[in-house]
Amino acid sequence: MQQKRLTKPMAIQLDSVAKKYGDHTVLNNVSLSVREGEVTAMIGPSGAGKSTLLRCINLLERPDTGCITVEGSQIDAGTNFTAKDLAALRRNVGMVFQSFNLFPHLNVLRNVSIAQERVLGRPRKDADARSMKLLERVGLADKAKQYPSRCSGGQQQRIAIARALALDPRVMLFDEPTSALDPEVGLEVLAVMKELAAEGMTMVVVTHEMQFARDVSDHLVVMANGSIIEEGDPEQIFTNPVQPRTREFLRAVLER
Amino acid sequence: MNILNDWPSFLPGLLAGLGVSVQVALLSLLIGIPGGLLLAIGAGSKKKPVRTLIIGIVEIGRGTPALVVLQIFYFGLPASGLTLSSMGASVVALAATTAAYTSEILRGGLQAVPQGEVEAAGALGMSRRDTLRFIVIPQGFRVAIPSLIGFAILIFQATSLAYTVALPELLSQAYSIGSTTFNYLSVLVLAGLMYAAITVPASWLTCRAEKRLARHL
Amino acid sequence: MTIGLTVAALGIGALGGIPLALCRRSTIPGISFIAVSLIEILRGIPPIVWLFIIYFGLGTALPMLDPLTSAIIGLGLISCAYMAEIYRGGLSAITRGQWEAGEALGMGRQSVLTFIIGPQVFRVSVPAAASYAIGLLKDSSVAYTIGVSEIVYFANDQSRQSSDALGPFFLAALVYVIMTIPCAWATRALDARLRQKVAR
DSSP: HHHHHHHOOOOEEEEEEEEETTTTTEEEEEEEETTTTTTEEESSSTTTSSSHHHHHHHSSSSSSEEEEETEEEEEESSSOOOOOHHEEEEHTTEOOTTOOOOOTSSSSSHHHHHHHHHHSSOOOOHHHHHHHHHHHTTTOOOTTSGGGGSHHHHHHHHHHHHHTTOOOEEEEEEEETTSSSSSHHHHHHHHHHHHHHHHTTTEEEOOOOOOHHHHHHHHEEEEETTTTEEEHHHHHHHHOSHHHHHHHHHHHHHTO | OHHHHHHHHHHHHHHHHHHHHHHHHHHHHHHHHHHHHHHHHHOOOHHHHHHEEEHHHHHHHHHHHHHHHHHHIIGGGGGGGGOOOOHHHHHHHHHHHHHHHHHHHHHHHTTSSSSHHHHHHHTTTTOOIIIIIIIIHHHHHHHHHHHHHHHHHHHHHHHHGGGGGOOOOOHHHHHHHHHHHHHHHHHHHHHHHHHHHHHHHHHHHHHHHHHHHHHHO | HHHHHHHHHHHHHHHHHHHHHHHHHHOOOOOOOOOOOOOOOOOHSSSHHHHHHIIIIIITTSSTTTTHHHEEEEEEEEHHHHHHHHHHHHHHOOOOOHHHHHTTTTOHHHHHHIIIIIHHHHHHHHHHHHHHHHHHHHGGGGGGGGGGSSSSHHHHHHHHSSSOOOHHHHHHHHHHHHHHHHHHHHHHHHHHHHHSOOOO
């Protein structure tokens, strides 16, 4: 397993990322690397800094210090970077949020198309065609002309995934994608994510879905108190955690 | 009873005045609301000096009574060489007042758009301008509509202040008719009712608009 | 003068608004309708028109109405309508539970109103009332049109007499702004504080 890791090229590299809110250290000089085509699951107790670290990858959170490299685009948080640098980095990253964040005043098709038109400059016809293909892929082509408020949570999240994929990102970030959904409904979304993983998309997923983390991810990262306390092969960590904190966390989670 | 008999004779003059009032109100809104939107966007700027300047302008605009603004533009300005007609001064003054007040209303509306959507737009790579144009403003403006209608009603009422700058609007007409017939009470009450005839249904409309909006969200 | 006028009008409004608000809530068919109509008409007609109606309209019949009195009556009546609406908002903001708790304790409607609901409505209404007060301060400027000697009157006077036409007005504007800005700050702070106590 470890051998396979070392041969693939690097998709994401976080070097010594640190962030403080006042006195509280949210991220404690964290470094992380994610290989192409790899699915990385991030687990850990609340407040560990998982979401914050994820959001640093596409700079929705600005770290105080540290270097972020995504598919060749590099941004050093210490220096002043331009909007252009930021746009270049974000072009390769797609993100799916816990609260979906669809645009309620636009219909589903427009939600998926608008960024294609404005960011990639695709003409409307092409953008809509691509959007329809993606909506078919997530099983929601029939909802194209409807408004998000008419869709269930699971449907909205799948639309959100389609919206992110429409920009052909090289990397997809998922911030607790199923936490706001009923367990049953969450399965629809996890199914789409599994398909994506099987197709070789580089994914980083912050999740509380331990089954998903165990079965689908190639690399598991456990965080607590702003640091990565353990990382490696998921099966290994789940059956035989090394760190006491990891053990504590897994026990609490798996005994529910 | 005598009072009511005179009303029909007052109508032509009063209606002409009402027309002027409505005209001034509409023009002020048409110029002022876009101005308010610009101020609202500016108030959310990331650069502190811009923010401070705009908040300063808005506070002064809101703190000064409309009457004083009218006087400044009509009486005060000629000294600096720029003379405005009473119509011009009224529209400029009320538009400025509109901009100052509506900027607060619109700022609230723009802020009401969930931050998560702004983040999603950013994550998708949309520029700040596109995010404003396609995501924030369409939704923010919609939220602000009931308050904006409420304000429009107030501006219409404020046109009565233009009496002091010789604009032949509704109140001026009423007063001049009153001074010729010496029957002030009758004509002023009629004029008052004409104002109410517009503002009261409009307020009711605002309530309806608010309820409709709450349903969609 | 401006401040005095504002305070007087606000006082009348705060007191007069209470019966008006109560009438509006009344279940007796005619009364509610009359109250609503009264409120709508008072708010629907511009303040300056009201002042004219009272001073020129009634004033010719009733000689004791000097400019100041007319202004106080006019602005006072309008304030009653606005305060009634503010109270209405405050009343509906207080949950039914308070009424029920009071009545369950055996208190009559009057007592519940006076001792339980009333004080809470007052507290809830303060921010809205404060911001109305600021508006009233500025509206008091219209009193100048019927001859009340307040700020705008002086400004106009100065402007006409001296060669500096613009200056006095800017000064007047500045005075109003200076009066209202601390009130606006205080309102914002008060609003924030009160909102804290009303947790979501």
